[in-house]
Amino acid sequence: MWRELPRIDELPNGSQLQSDGKLKFSDNFFEIFAIPQAWVVDLNGLNIRYRALQQEFHPDKYSTKSQIDQRLAVQMTSLINQAFETLKCPLKRAQYLLELSNIDTDQETHITTDGNFLMQQIELREGLQDIFNHKEPWEMLERMRREIEDIYLNLQDSFQENYQKGSLGDALNITAKMQFFSKLLIEVENVEAELEDM
Structure with a gap:
């Protein structure tokens, strides 16, 4: 280009x-x-x-x-x-690599049928909301942060593997999941800021 x-x-x-x-x-x-x-x-x-x-x-x-x-x-x-x-940025880099391969990264509807992923989303979001009612909110927040970061890193490894072998459909699916966990990490920061203000 x-x-x-x-x-x-x-x-x-x-x-x-x-x-x-x-x-x-x-x-x-x-x-x-x-x-x-x-x-x-x-x-x-x-x-x-x-x-x-x-x-x-x-x-x-x-x-x-x-x-x-x-x-x-x-x-x-x-x-x-x-x-x-x-x-x-891992997420933006993944999306850009797919765009260079003429893959539209804006469409996320292809992952909505992944039942395990949907359940994981619900559980993690509920967990973040429950932090405010937990007797040890900071400890729970750090535990959730580590869990989310670990999943995000694993998704990056999966993207690399699929991208390198040319499985772009799978790579796109993983990128959409990366987008969710990237947003979730921002939510973790927001929860942290709210806890500091309490």
């Missing part, structure tokens, strides 16, 4: 300058960071590359340039930020 943009002085890795002076800046987030298109990402290397790209395309660097170059720097900074946020 490439798009043509006007030329600027400095180009990131993964970009190409054509003979007509136009910059082809990759829309592929993995290419922007010059890393393999894969589930496993070196997060430390990603952070280092992100900081380098931020400096390279910081809008202040182009304050004396043409309006086109200034606008381009802002666009590139926005794209770099979006790419970074996507690749560092």
